[in-house]
Amino acid sequence: MKPLEGLLVLEFAQFMAAPTAGLRLADLGARVIKIERPVKGEAGRQIAIRNLFVNGDSLVFHTINRNKESYAADLKDAADLERVKKLIAQADVLTHNFRPGVMEKIGLDYESVKVINPRIIYGIVTGYGSKGPWALRPGQDLLIQSLSGLAYLSGSKDNGPVPFGLATADMICGAHFVQGILAALIKRAKTNKSVLVEVSLLESVLDMQFEVITTYLNDGGKLPQRSAIEGNGHPYLSAPYGIYETADSYLSLAMGDLQKIGEALICDLSAYPDKTSWFDKRDEIMLLLGAQIKSKTTNQWLAILEAEGIWCAEVLTYAEVLQHEGYLSQGITQEVILPDGNSLSTTRCPIRINGERLYSPVAAPRPGAQTEIINQQYHLI
Amino acid sequence: MKPLDDYLIVDFSQFLSGPSASLKLADMGARVIKIEKPGTGDICRHLYTSNVIMNGESSVFHAINRNKESFAADIKNETDREQIWNLIKQADVVMHNFRPGVMERLGFDYQCVKQINPSIVYGEISGYGDTGPWKDKPGQDLLLQSLTGLTWLSGNAGGPVPMGLSIIDMLAGNHLAQGILACLVRKSINGEGALVQVSMLESAMDFQFEAITTYYYDGKLPERSERNNAHAYLGAPYGIYQTANSYMALAMGSIPQLGTLLGCDALLVYTDVAEAFHKRDEIKAILAKHLLSQATEYWLDILLKADIWCAEVLNWEELMKQDGFKVLDMLQEVQMSDGYKYITTRSPITIDSELLKSSKGSPKLGEDNDAIINQLLNEHHG
Numbered sequence: 041m042k043p044l045e046g047l048l049v050l051e052f053a054q055f056m057a058a059p060t061a062g063l064r065l066a067d068l069g070a071r072v073i074k075i076e077r078p079v080k081g082e083a084g085r086q087i088a089i090r091n092l093f094v095n096g097d098s099l100v101f102h103t104i105n106r107n108k109e110s111y112a113a114d115l116k117d118a119a120d121l122e123r124v125k126k127l128i129a130q131a132d133v134l135t136h137n138f139r140p141g142v143m144e145k146i147g148l149d150y151e152s153v154k155v156i157n158p159r160i161i162y163g164i165v166t167g168y169g170s171k172g173p174w175a176l177r178p179g180q181d182l183l184i185q186s187l188s189g190l191a192y193l194s195g196s197k198d199n200g201p202v203p204f205g206l207a208t209a210d211m212i213c214g215a216h217f218v219q220g221i222l223a224a225l226i227k228r229a230k231t232n233k234s235v236l237v238e239v240s241l242l243e244s245v246l247d248m249q250f251e252v253i254t255t256y257l258n259d260g261g262k263l264p265q266r267s268a269i270e271g272n273g274h275p276y277l278s279a280p281y282g283i284y285e286t287a288d289s290y291l292s293l294a295m296g297d298l299q300k301i302g303e304a305l306i307c308d309l310s311a312y313p314d315k316t317s318w319f320d321k322r323d324e325i326m327l328l329l330g331a332q333i334k335s336k337t338t339n340q341w342l343a344i345l346e347a348e349g350i351w352c353a354e355v356l357t358y359a360e361v362l363q364h365e366g367y368l369s370q371g372i373t374q375e376v377i378l379p380d381g382n383s384l385s386t387t388r389c390p391i392r393i394n395g396e397r398l399y400s401p402v403a404a405p406r407p408g409a410q411t412e413i414i415n416q417q418y419h420l421i
Numbered sequence: 422m423k424p425l426d427d428y429l430i431v432d433f434s435q436f437l438s439g440p441s442a443s444l445k446l447a448d449m450g451a452r453v454i455k456i457e458k459p460g461t462g463d464i465c466r467h468l469y470t471s472n473v474i475m476n477g478e479s480s481v482f483h484a485i486n487r488n489k490e491s492f493a494a495d496i497k498n499e500t501d502r503e504q505i506w507n508l509i510k511q512a513d514v515v516m517h518n519f520r521p522g523v524m525e526r527l528g529f530d531y532q533c534v535k536q537i538n539p540s541i542v543y544g545e546i547s548g549y550g551d552t553g554p555w556k557d558k559p560g561q562d563l564l565l566q567s568l569t570g571l572t573w574l575s576g577n578a579g580g581p582v583p584m585g586l587s588i589i590d591m592l593a594g595n596h597l598a599q600g601i602l603a604c605l606v607r608k609s610i611n612g613e614g615a616l617v618q619v620s621m622l623e624s625a626m627d628f629q630f631e632a633i634t635t636y637y638y639d640g641k642l643p644e645r646s647e648r649n650n651a652h653a654y655l656g657a658p659y660g661i662y663q664t665a666n667s668y669m670a671l672a673m674g675s676i677p678q679l680g681t682l683l684g685c686d687a688l689l690v691y692t693d694v695a696e697a698f699h700k701r702d703e704i705k706a707i708l709a710k711h712l713l714s715q716a717t718e719y720w721l722d723i724l725l726k727a728d729i730w731c732a733e734v735l736n737w738e739e740l741m742k743q744d745g746f747k748v749l750d751m752l753q754e755v756q757m758s759d760g761y762k763y764i765t766t767r768s769p770i771t772i773d774s775e776l777l778k779s780s781k782g783s784p785k786l787g788e789d790n791d792a793i794i795n796q797l798l799n800e801h802h803g
Contacts (some may be wrong), residue, residue, distance in 0.1 A: 042609040046610075064599060066601075076762065087630065089655060098557060099638055102634070128607060146422055169747055173744050177755070178724075182659065182670050183672055183730060184659075184728075186733065187735050188740065191661060191670075192732055193569070193574050193584075193586050195582055201661050201668050203575065203652075203670075204588070205574030205651065205674070206629065206631070208626065212591070212592070215595040215599065218602075219599055222602035222603055222605070223425065223449045223770070224772060225424075226424050227424035229611075231422075236772070237768060237771070238774075239462040242746075243751060244769045246749075246766055247768075250484050250765065251437070252588070253484075254480055255473045255481065258763050259473045270582075271581065273563045274587075281563065283581050283583060285476035286653050292566075292567035292572075294562075294563045298637050316472065353568050355567040355581050356567070358633060361568060361569055361570050365553060365554050372624065386630060387627055390596045390627040391596055391603075391619055392600075392619070393617060394615055394616050406738075416712065
């Protein structure tokens with residue numbers, strides 16, 4: 041049995057951050073129902089990457105919304121709203137990511153929902169919190185990355201700001217949202233009362249940087265200094281931390297005893313005996329290492345370095361890693377079955393419970409696909 | 422009242438992944454006791470390569486381990502083991518991030534712990550899972566980024582570019598916290614315990630679920646744009662651009678509309694929506710040249726009025742001066758037992774309108790031994 045079986049989650053949320061939280065709750069066993077406007081459904085259905093659509097919805101939508109159901113309701117229609125309220129009365133969790141004021145207008149804000157269901161966990165995702173001058177700005181991933189300082193951690197000094205090339209703010213915020221909702225359910229078990237959970241993309245991306253922001257705040261306000269050398273892996277870490285080109289591809293080297301690493305690489309680093317120089321002179325050191333690493337293939341270096349217990353790895357593409365036994369042995373890929381009988385390959389939940397991997401073949405629903413059955417099961421009509 | 426008040430967590434984990442999970446749980450109200458090796462403690466106290474030392478230990482250790490207690494105990498010493506077992510008997514959660522097989526050798530693996538405390542929620546993080554050819558590899562962040570394809574997503578077309586913080590550690594910690602909390606929800610209903618396992622490999626793949634699903638679908642590797650790349654799978658204008666005085670981010674907008682708003686006639690010809698993706702390099706080059714001609718404020722003023730998604734690019738110093746940052750009340754001062762104070766961030770989660778702050782700084786190695794022995798262990802002997 042999955043840990044969240046028996047829990048009912050209503051997802052009024054769109055796009056990415058909150059729906060990824062819904063996906064995690066679904067994979068952990070909750071029944072997750074998307075409340076969507078009739079016919080068109082949530083706006084995320086039309087947001088595509090690489091212009092890819094499957095069965096009428098974007099591939100991204102399918103990735104984020106598998107293992108969920110869809111209930112179609114026009115929240116501006118009195119009869120539909122009445123049915124949704126009846127469903128809310130029977131739910132454990134409600135999530136949304138509307139801008140401040142929208143749910144108030146519909147009459148489904150926390151204070152109103154608490155009256156309908158005094159045990160509801162009410163979760164809100166915003167871009168920048170609910171007050172202040174940024175509260176109404178669009179809560180979009182790249183904008184949040186740009187405002188949060190995150191763009192000054194990757195790449196090299198001369199690159200200018202380099203964003204993380206994935207919807208990182210959305211993903212990390214969704215991960216925090218799940219934790220807040222689950223903690224609220226634990227609180228409810230003690231108090232038997234409703235709980236309000238709030239997260240924002242900006243707070244989440246700041247939390248993601250907590251180590252380096254704490255360092256900044258206690259380091260006399262010295263901003264992060266990226267190395268000038270391409271491939272460097274972290275503005276606060278010493279040489280050799282980074283990725284190097286080899287005779288045939290690339291090799292990453294993590295932290296370790298630089299003298300020992302130099303010996304294994306047959307690279308004279310005797311000019312850098314003390315640890316502070318590994319940081320202060322990291323550009324020079326990385327250039328020396330880079331010149332030497334270029335002389336052999338990745339596999340030749342791995343054989344030498346791994347025998348010495350030095351932390352290193354090859355740099356793989358999807359084509360390579362997804363066929364590697366190290367990946368395949370973990371059973372991370374799963375198939376979901378589309379309504380037309382075709383299947384999509386995607387990844388599974390990253391959490392295992394009691395040694396079991398959590399799989400589900402349920403594909404993302406078409407808008408309103410389960411409206412009738414939900415009407416019956418929850419006696420909404 | 423915090424959600425995890427009265428919960429006790431016995432935490433054997435070190436470095437970042439596991440301890441970042443227990444920090445989240447501590448901020449939710451749980452009492453987290455770090456079990457640390459006498460003399461050295463969590464390796465992160467000294468060996469995490471950050472050059473910044475605060476009060477004798479690494480800045481990173483202080484960020485990760487505030488709001489926790491430290492119990493110094495030698496896992497291989499009989500008396501100490503008995504004390505650890507006594508703590509485990511009373512615990513709701515036990516967690517660790519040793520490599521596969523280590524806890525079995527030490528005798529504190531899930532099977533052993535479950536016999537003493539059947540309703541325990543036992544959490545563990547590995548690098549690559551406990552089976553397969555990678556299981557004994559070091560579970561280190563950069564290596565995970567390198568092995569999982571993540572380094573081909575950031576930066577412009579060319580060589581691999583890592584994400585410049587320990588992103589996989591952070592994700593694995595968040596996923597472990599999720600799994601532990603989900604099982605604590607169930608435990609609060611029926612008293613059942615569970616084993617929760619996460620690997621950095623699974624977490625890294627989950628982070629890339631969009632891109633990997635796309636790869637499975639079309640078999641094409643991610644292609645970063647030649648310049649101003651912010652997402653390998655998105656078209657122009659998605660990216661960060663230099664202006665006359667700084668940088669700005671531009672997340673969307675139809676190309677001809679941007680041409681009109683920005684007074685850039687060269688963009689008006691890209692009327693076919695598909696061109697925004699297929700011709701993104703040339704479009705971005707035109708945009709980049711044009712945006713250099715005015716200051717960030719000038720462009721944002723025009724674009725924000727037209728509801729185009731854009732923003733200034735800030736560093737931390739600039740960010741922390743903004744009212745939009747200050748209103749979050751995101752920073753807090755914490756104090757160690759010797760009076761040393763430092764500023765750090767708080768938990769990102771707000772519960773019942775209460776910020777989950779705590780003034781407790783990180784513990785000195787073993788500083789809570791006496792109190793823990795008095796409060797938790799003495800009355801349980803015999």
